[in-house]
Amino acid sequence: MKKTTILKYLAICAAVGLVAWLGKRQEKPIVLEFGMFAQSNWEVEDANAYVVIDQAIRKFEKSHPGVKIYYESGIRKADYSEWLSRKVLSGKTPDMFMILPDDLYRYASLDVIENLNQKMEGDGKFKKEYFFKTALQMGQYRQGQYALPYETVPTLMFVNKTLLEQEGIQVPSADWTWEDLEAISEKVTKDTNGDGVIDQFGTYNYTWKEAAYSNGAELFDADGEKAYFSGDRVGEAVKFVQRLEEQNGGSTVTQDDFDSGRVAFMPLSFSDYRTYKTYPYKIKKYTSFQWDCTRMPAGPTGGNTSEVDTLMMAMSKRSKHQDLAWEFIKLLTADSEIQREVMRMSQGASVLKYVTGSSFAGSVIRQEMDVDERVIDYELLRDVLETGKVKPRFPKYSEAMALAENRIREIYKNEKNVDSALKIFQRDITKFLKE
Secondary structure (H helix, E strand, O other), X not given: OHXXXXXXXXXXXXXXXXXXXXXXXXXXXXXXXXEOOOOOOOOOOOOOOOHHHHHHHHHHHHHOOOEEEEOOOOOOHHHXXXXXXXXXXXXXXXXEEEEOHHHHHHHHHOOOEOOOHHHHHHOOOOOHHHEOHHHHHOOEEOOEEOOEEEEEEEEEEEEXXXXXXXXXXXXXXXXXXXXXXXXXXHHHOEOOOOOOOOOEEEEOOOOHHHHHHOOOOOOEOOOOOOEOOOOHHHHHHHHHHHHHHHOOOOOOOOHHHHHOOOEEEEEEEHHHHHHHOOOOHHHHOOOOXXXXXXXXXXXXXOOOOOEEEEEEEEEEOOOOXXXXXXXXXXXXXXXXXXXXXXXXXXXXXXXXXXXXXXXXXXXXXXXXXXXOOOOOOHHHHHHHHHOOEOOOOOXXXXXXXXXXXXHHHHHHHHOOOHHXXXXXXHHHHHHHHHO
């Protein structure tokens, strides 16, 4: 009897222990890692780098009991690509993470990140049509959508309203053209103090690339196998900027000229617009004149088009919790509440058309600005994003563009025939792309 009793007691203890162990296992949360950097993606001041992400994590964890999301804080943007590369090489790729344009092509081609096509198509709540098409394009590789957009920033044209008013010129409309820019630039470019040196200018930092985009030009194909520098549209853009520079009579336009209010136009990112239109950063720049933004001038074969840049979110191919990772990426990018916070707390714009193209966006931008400041029209902002240009993301893009910049700078400096020089460069850049 004693032996039987002892065995029963041991069996009961074992059963109780097993139940307790299983209970503890069930209580252990599922943990997902999110990769991010702690600065603005747009090279401007940002005191709210974690605010929206933290809010999204709280919302996600509340709707997913037993799931926790963590991230490593303090990673600078300059160090982020290297940090992510080390994580990938060590087999510890975060379940979901921010991904920069230069990294997307590489990780997609190496099968590190998940093609989201099936997730998107199989999710009845996901509406692809709600996104700006330019924002989606930034996350595409071949026929796949490898990342979803989180925050987007177009390039606009900065207008020195004070200078134009002094010269009796109205701020150009949103559908202005190269002809308008050239005529205004010619009128404002002059020697204002009589010392024989031109000290007031039409443009600063407006390059052949901005002109090419607004003339409908393609510089490369998506995969970086072909270049199109010998085409008429690129040639027209290079010649147009050459004419603008010739108006300066040999004077070099500097950032100081612009900051001092002596330049009429300069390309400016929307993030810069938001940063330097508000306090406390407003007091640091552009205080000697009133300014505003509009679209880029349209070339003869193009439109009022400018470059659009976008911060993306990707998912690891090897995540053990892909369904949860997808839900979190979807929350960050497609949830109206979170995207409204992106619009409110960041320097960029929401990637959702119905958020950025709403009166809510206008009210957000208007906050913290002086009452007499003219706020950029949210419908104009929506149109700039919808019709914008996305730069290619092939591995050699940065090197190829550096070669193009150097060659076109040489054309300007040595006053070479533009058409002939671009045909020679076309051969050179094609050879480079095939190497």
